[in-house]
Amino acid sequence: MDQLRTVEGRAFPLGRKNVDTDVIIPAHYLKTISRIGLGKGAFETVRAEPGNVFDDPEYAGSPILIAGDNFGCGSSREHAAWALNDMGIKAVIAPSFSDIFSGNAFKNGILTVVLPQEAVDRLLEVAKTDPIAIDLEHCSVTTPFQDRFEFEIDSFRRNCLMKGLDEIGLTLAMDSKISAYETRLATERSWLSA
Amino acid sequence: MSTKPTSNKPRTLYEKIWDAHVVDRRDDGTCLIYIDRHLVHEVTSPQAFEGLRVAGRTVRRPDLTLAVPDHNLPTTPRRAADGSRLPIADLESAQQLAALESNAPEFGIRYIDATAPEQGIVHVVGPEQGFSQPGTTIVCGDSHTSCHGGIGALAFGIGTSEVEHVLATQTLLLKQSKTMEIRVDGKLGFGVSPKDVILAIIGRIGAAGGTGYVIEYTGNVFREMSVEGRLTVSNMSIEGGARAGLIAPDETVFAYLEGRPMAPKGAEWDKAVAWWKTLPSDPGAVYDKVVIIDAAEISPSVTWGTSPEDVVPITGVVPDPDSFADPSKQEAARKSLAYMGLTPGMRMVDVPLEHIFIGSCTNSRIEDLRAAAAVAKGRKVSSRIKQALVVPGSGLVKLQAEAEGLDRIFLDAGFEWREPGCSMCLAMNPDKVPPGERCASTSNRNFVGRQGPGSRTHLLSPEMAAAAAINGHLSDVRDMMGGR
Numbered sequence: 110m111d112q113l114r115t116v117e118g119r120a121f122p123l124g125r126k127n128v129d130t131d132v133i134i135p136a137h138y139l140k141t142i143s144r145i146g147l148g149k150g151a152f153e154t155v156r157a158e159p160g161n162v163f164d165d166p167e168y169a170g171s172p173i174l175i176a177g178d179n180f181g182c183g184s185s186r187e188h189a190a191w192a193l194n195d196m197g198i199k200a201v202i203a204p205s206f207s208d209i210f211s212g213n214a215f216k217n218g219i220l221t222v223v224l225p226q227e228a229v230d231r232l233l234e235v236a237k238t239d240p241i242a243i244d245l246e247h248c249s250v251t252t253p254f255q256d257r258f259e260f261e262i263d264s265f266r267r268n269c270l271m272k273g274l275d276e277i278g279l280t281l282a283m284d285s286k287i288s289a290y291e292t293r294l295a296t297e298r299s300w301l302s303a
Numbered sequence: 304m305s306t307k308p309t310s311n312k313p314r315t316l317y318e319k320i321w322d323a324h325v326v327d328r329r330d331d332g333t334c335l336i337y338i339d340r341h342l343v344h345e346v347t348s349p350q351a352f353e354g355l356r357v358a359g360r361t362v363r364r365p366d367l368t369l370a371v372p373d374h375n376l377p378t379t380p381r382r383a384a385d386g387s388r389l390p391i392a393d394l395e396s397a398q399q400l401a402a403l404e405s406n407a408p409e410f411g412i413r414y415i416d417a418t419a420p421e422q423g424i425v426h427v428v429g430p431e432q433g434f435s436q437p438g439t440t441i442v443c444g445d446s447h448t449s450c451h452g453g454i455g456a457l458a459f460g461i462g463t464s465e466v467e468h469v470l471a472t473q474t475l476l477l478k479q480s481k482t483m484e485i486r487v488d489g490k491l492g493f494g495v496s497p498k499d500v501i502l503a504i505i506g507r508i509g510a511a512g513g514t515g516y517v518i519e520y521t522g523n524v525f526r527e528m529s530v531e532g533r534l535t536v537s538n539m540s541i542e543g544g545a546r547a548g549l550i551a552p553d554e555t556v557f558a559y560l561e562g563r564p565m566a567p568k569g570a571e572w573d574k575a576v577a578w579w580k581t582l583p584s585d586p587g588a589v590y591d592k593v594v595i596i597d598a599a600e601i602s603p604s605v606t607w608g609t610s611p612e613d614v615v616p617i618t619g620v621v622p623d624p625d626s627f628a629d630p631s632k633q634e635a636a637r638k639s640l641a642y643m644g645l646t647p648g649m650r651m652v653d654v655p656l657e658h659i660f661i662g663s664c665t666n667s668r669i670e671d672l673r674a675a676a677a678v679a680k681g682r683k684v685s686s687r688i689k690q691a692l693v694v695p696g697s698g699l700v701k702l703q704a705e706a707e708g709l710d711r712i713f714l715d716a717g718f719e720w721r722e723p724g725c726s727m728c729l730a731m732n733p734d735k736v737p738p739g740e741r742c743a744s745t746s747n748r749n750f751v752g753r754q755g756p757g758s759r760t761h762l763l764s765p766e767m768a769a770a771a772a773i774n775g776h777l778s779d780v781r782d783m784m785g786g787r
């Protein structure tokens with residue numbers, strides 16, 4: 110997974126609350142055998158609205174999404190995180206997230222930033238015209254207008270994101286322990302290896 | 304590794320298997336657990352393999368991994384008369400099958416082809432091939448992996464991210480579960496099958512009763528049960544909310560496994576058996592919870608609702624939702640009855656049927672087919688039944704049944720005799736129950752829409768399913784077994 114220390118750029122000012130995973134990626138895209146390419150189905154119902162932020166050339170390619178309360182609620186589908194990843198989104202800012210979604214986002218290297226509603230409102234305003242910057246090292250979000258908002262994040266998750274470690278990568282980092290176990294296994298329960 | 308105790312405290316079977324698989328223990332109690340056996344099928348694996356490919360990772364232990372397609376294969380013939388393979392009409396299913404067919408060789412994993420005699424439902428194939436063994440940790444991207452607990456393995460279902468994690472690392476990060484003993488002692492009544500035993504257990508503890516626990520089934524009823532019966536019981540542990548179920552391995556299991564293709568041979572066999580014999584729970588081992596059931600109280604049973612806990616004896620009636628103490632259960636029961644099209648007080652034996660499904664990883668082994676055939680023999684499927692399917696759990700079960708003439712019994716009675724696979728258990732393949740129609744099914748889930756949108760499912764044993772097929776309505780199989 111890519112290391113994530115800072116995310117800088119324009120942000121999709123979506124703003125709305127209770128964006129569920131069915132809005133992020135509708136069920137009929139789940140028949141895929143790949144986690145790549147889901148970006149084209151992302152926010153399909155929002156994109157059907159004229160003047161939506163996702164089809165506005167102003168925001169094309171933005172690495173940040175700003176939303177309202179309870180982002181990612183609904184079904185536990187990991188496809189929601191895969192879809193955001195495929196769109197090139199590296200961080201989502203919202204006043205709150207569903208637990209399952211933030212877990213899935215983390216597993217896929219996406220940063221979820223929780224900020225109070227007033228801060229989110231200010232960022233939504235700035236995002237319409239200017240870029241914003243997220244600094245994971247200092248746990249802050251800043252704008253070109255001297256705004257600075259600090260956020261909290263689980264230190265384990267922060268460390269993993271900054272080092273680009275996914276859960277598999279973390280376990281693979283314990284290779285010596287797994288190998289030692291396998292060596293003992295090969296003698297003590299030798300019948301298990303084909 | 305050895306099932307080395309951390310103290311001299313007597314340990315349960317579960318604790319011994321757990322201790323033997325701890326690679327690393329963290330401060331918060333989470334353990335990195337080694338996985339001995341990984342079963343892979345076509346539905347939950349494509350994104351896991353893709354994840355490996357994207358990250359440039361390999362499968363750590365292809366030798367501990369076995370892939371076989373089962374979920375969405377059609378159960379109609381897979382080869383044309385000229386021997387060529389027939390295509391799968393459903394595009395999504397065909398894609399998933401093709402993905403597994405190419406992923407397996409790419410990552411060096413053993414693969415059982417859709418047309419091989421060894422092909423079948425993962426949970427039938429594992430024990431049948433001797434791949435599943437006592438004291439192992441077994442995972443698969445399917446919740447009924449708990450099945451393999453019937454031979455004394457710690458086995459549970461996992462999601463796609465975990466499938467990828469196991470492929471890459473052969474481990475999983477887990478928290479230890481609590482233990483629940485479910486003891487059934489006494490003599491099972493005439494016509495009472497292992498399926499009735501597990502349905503009665505789920506009826507007693509509830510669909511969430513086992514949440515947070517691993518169940519160990521103890522008592523003479525399980526000791527005297529065949530391996531096939533034990534697999535049926537453990538299979539449905541997940542329907543009682545438990546992540547896994549276990550039955551202590553014994554001579555019955557050893558005799559079942561000996562000589563199977565992937566079972567240990569020669570000196571390795573002796574070494575394995577010696578270790579397996581150390582696994583049963585120590586005298587005095589303490590469980591977090593104990594449930595005791597008298598075998599004599601268990602009757603041939605069926606479900607009436609849309610949760611596997613909605614169980615009544617076949618001699619019973621559809622319950623009145625008001626009879627439940629819990630208001631949320633009253634509400635759930637009302638919804639269930641509306642969906643199922645049943646009214647309180649109706650006798651279960653009066654419930655008419657349109658479909659019969661004998662199959663699934665719960666009840667598609669040779670003993671199940673023998674039990675159903677014994678009832679079907681010399682009889683005819685009722686004219687009100689639109690479709691009666693018998694779907695063997697594997698190609699080898701099918702061949703064995705054919706060698707015993709069971710296929711003829713079923714065909715003569717008017718059942719269809721199909722190719723192995725998950726079939727009507729989950730309606731991901733062409734075998735579906737149409738909306739509003741009713742099926743007596745030997746599978747494990749009676750959820751809303753499980754056998755197809757709007758389908759109505761009554762879970763029961765294979766012999767009860769056969770009896771239902773003959774009569775065209777739910778029936779007490781004991782009346783067709785010559786009484787006592």
Ligand code: SF4
Nearest residue numbers: 447663664725728729
């Ligand atoms: S038969 Fe049903 S429960 Fe068993 S593996 Fe197949 S889909 Fe899962």
